[in-house]
Amino acid sequence: MSAPRRTKVGVIGCGNISAVYLQSGQKFRNLEIVACADIDLERAKARAAEFKIPRACSVAELLTASDVEILVNLTIPQAHAEVSLQGLEAGKHVYGEKPLAINRADGQKVVKFAKSKNLRVGCAPDTFLGAGLQTCRKLIDDGWIGEPIGATAFMASHGPENWHPDATFVYQQGAGPLFDMGPYYLTALAFLIGPIQRVSCSARATFPERTITSQPKYGTKIKVNTPTHVAGTLEFKTGAIATIMMSFDVWAAELPRIEIYGTAGSMSVPDPNTFGGPVRIKREGAKDWSEVPLTHGYAENSRGLGLADMAQAIVSNRPHRASDELSVHVLDAMASLLEASEQKKYIELATTCVKPKPLPLGLLPGEIDA
Numbered sequence: 001m002s003a004p005r006r007t008k009v010g011v012i013g014c015g016n017i018s019a020v021y022l023q024s025g026q027k028f029r030n031l032e033i034v035a036c037a038d039i040d041l042e043r044a045k046a047r048a049a050e051f052k053i054p055r056a057c058s059v060a061e062l063l064t065a066s067d068v069e070i071l072v073n074l075t076i077p078q079a080h081a082e083v084s085l086q087g088l089e090a091g092k093h094v095y096g097e098k099p100l101a102i103n104r105a106d107g108q109k110v111v112k113f114a115k116s117k118n119l120r121v122g123c124a125p126d127t128f129l130g131a132g133l134q135t136c137r138k139l140i141d142d143g144w145i146g147e148p149i150g151a152t153a154f155m156a157s158h159g160p161e162n163w164h165p166d167a168t169f170v171y172q173q174g175a176g177p178l179f180d181m182g183p184y185y186l187t188a189l190a191f192l193i194g195p196i197q198r199v200s201c202s203a204r205a206t207f208p209e210r211t212i213t214s215q216p217k218y219g220t221k222i223k224v225n226t227p228t229h230v231a232g233t234l235e236f237k238t239g240a241i242a243t244i245m246m247s248f249d250v251w252a253a254e255l256p257r258i259e260i261y262g263t264a265g266s267m268s269v270p271d272p273n274t275f276g277g278p279v280r281i282k283r284e285g286a287k288d289w290s291e292v293p294l295t296h297g298y299a300e301n302s303r304g305l306g307l308a309d310m311a312q313a314i315v316s317n318r319p320h321r322a323s324d325e326l327s328v329h330v331l332d333a334m335a336s337l338l339e340a341s342e343q344k345k346y347i348e349l350a351t352t353c354v355k356p357k358p359l360p361l362g363l364l365p366g367e368i369d370a
Contacts, residue, residue, distance in 0.1 A: 004030040004368075007311035010062045010092075012083060013074030014038040014047040016165060017097060017303075021072055022051040024304030029366045030311050031304070037062035059083075063090045070095055070311060077174040081106035084121065088114050093314060095122040095307045098183040099334065100327040102174025104350075107331045111324045120313070122320055123327035125184045126306025128191040129359060130275025131299035136260075136267060137192055137358050138295050144281055146264030148193050151234075151242035153185040154255035159248035161222065162213045168222050170248075171210060176226035177246035178203075178334050181273070185244065186234075186330045188258060188272040193236050195352040196333050201232035203341040206249040232337045237352070244337075275302050297363050312368040321356040329353040 007030060011021055014036055025033035033051070037059045038044040048056035062068060063086055071087035073080060073096035081101035087094045094114070100123045101107035114121045127133065140148060155177060161167040170180055190196065206229055210222040229249040234242040245255075258269035265283035270276060276299035280289045298305055306322030313320035329351045336347040360369050 004312070005315050006030055006032040007069050007314070008032050008034045008067050009070045009072055009307070009311075010035040010037065010065060010068035011072040011074060012037050012059055012062055012087075014040075014043045015074065018047055018074050019051070020301060020303040021074060021307070022047060022053060024307060027302070027366055028304060028308035028368065030315075030368060031308055034067055035062055035065060063087060063092075068092055070307065072307060073097065076169045077102050077179065078169065078172065081110050084110045085113060088117055088119055088121075091117070091119070093120040093310070095310055095322075096124065098124045098327070099174065099179050100324070100331050102179065104332055104335050107328050111328055114324065120310060120320065121324040122306055122310040122322045123324065124303070124306060124322065125187050125272070126303065126309070126322045127184055127272055127275055128188050128356070129298065129305045129309065129321060130302055131294040131296045132270040132275060132277045132279055133188055133191060133272065134296035134359055135277070135279045135292060135294045136269050139267065139279070139281065139292065140192055140260070140262075141358070144265065144283065145260065145262030145267050148238065148240045148260050148262050150240055150261040151189060151193065151259060152256065153189060153242060153244040153258045154253070155181045155185060155257070156245065156247045156250035156253035156255055158251050159210065159228070161210050164214060166217055167210075167212060167214070168220075171222050171224045171226060171228070173226050176228055176230075177248045178227065178230045178337060182246050182334050183330050184272040185246070185258060186333050187326065188269065189234070189242060190326060190329060190353060191356055192260060192269070193238060193240050193242075194355050195237050195329060196234050196349055197237045198235050198346050198348045199232055199333060199336045199340050200346050201230060201337040201340040203227035203230040203338060205229075227338060227341070230337060230341070232340065234333070275299055295361060296359055297365060308368050312370065316370045318370075319357070323353075323356065325353045326356060
């Protein structure tokens with residue numbers, strides 16, 4: 001097999017999530033990480049040294065770098081739209097961490113501007129491209145549980161301030177459990193069931209203030225400026241109905257991550273914040289749940305898989321899977337859930353999306369389909 005064309009990538013934002021992305025140039029055969037940047041240049045230099053990235057530079061230098069084809073935007077959520085627009089203005093394709101933006105208007109602005117420049121925008125999460133959710137999609141497509149008619153999606157914890165080095169941004173607009181963790185669950189549901197048509201919701205912020213108990217900001221108080229317990233209903237265009245709860249207010253729970261209920265059986269979906277399994281089904285007439293062997297690769301932590309897919313899609317002139325259309329739809333769903341709570345009514349989504357095409361069987365490690 002001939003070596004694929006290696007797309008040159010620059011990373012802006014060298015914080016907590018950057019490590020796994022900076023490994024992508026070593027993991028995926030079609031990527032080459034050539035530079036990283038941060039508003040704190042010393043942090044960028046440290047990451048470059050850690051992952052043997054050729055150079056660390058300022059944000060301005062990376063934006064104007066002639067050898068960077070795709071900009072990876074790993075800034076805080078409140079800066080996602082601004083930095084993505086800067087990258088597009090500089091003539092670069094952009095792939096960013098979730099969410100695409102903290103509101104619909106900014107998300108649509110990014111997508112519209114990209115189209116005007118004939119550039120691509122991609123957005124995490126890309127966990128739906130991992131072995132676990134790809135296996136779930138194959139089982140659904142092959143009819144193992146019949147037609148999906150309902151689902152549940154639960155994320156219940158007490159927030160990240162006990163482990164994250166700086167969780168302040170998590171409790172601001174554009175984050176909270178819905179915007180921080182919801183993209184994993186909503187993207188998984190859109191991939192497995194399809195686009196959402198309308199939503200209803202109730203939401204609250206239980207604790208007005210949080211205390212960081214991790215280092216290096218132990219004892220710092222965080223003012224909470226976003227709902228931290230969100231309970232909603234999703235109605236899909238297929239007619240399926242899902243219950244969703246995203247919470248940073250729960251001390252303990254034994255809820256499933258995601259379950260999908262079909263006309264011929266039920267499916268237990270693995271944690272959508274991971275790439276692996278287990279995948280379990282219980283079909284009509286069965287006494288017990290059965291674990292299904294994973295059908296696809298990328299069961300380990302493979303963040304950057306969506307970036308590699310987008311790079312290959314650009315070269316092959318095909319749609320990329322972690323697309324702007326999908327991320328805008330997920331953003332619309334999240335914003336609509338909060339609006340439904342505020343307005344105490346159903347909200348019809350203004351967007352839709354096509355279910356991303358599954359990955360083919362048999363891909364080798366580091367390989368992406370053309």
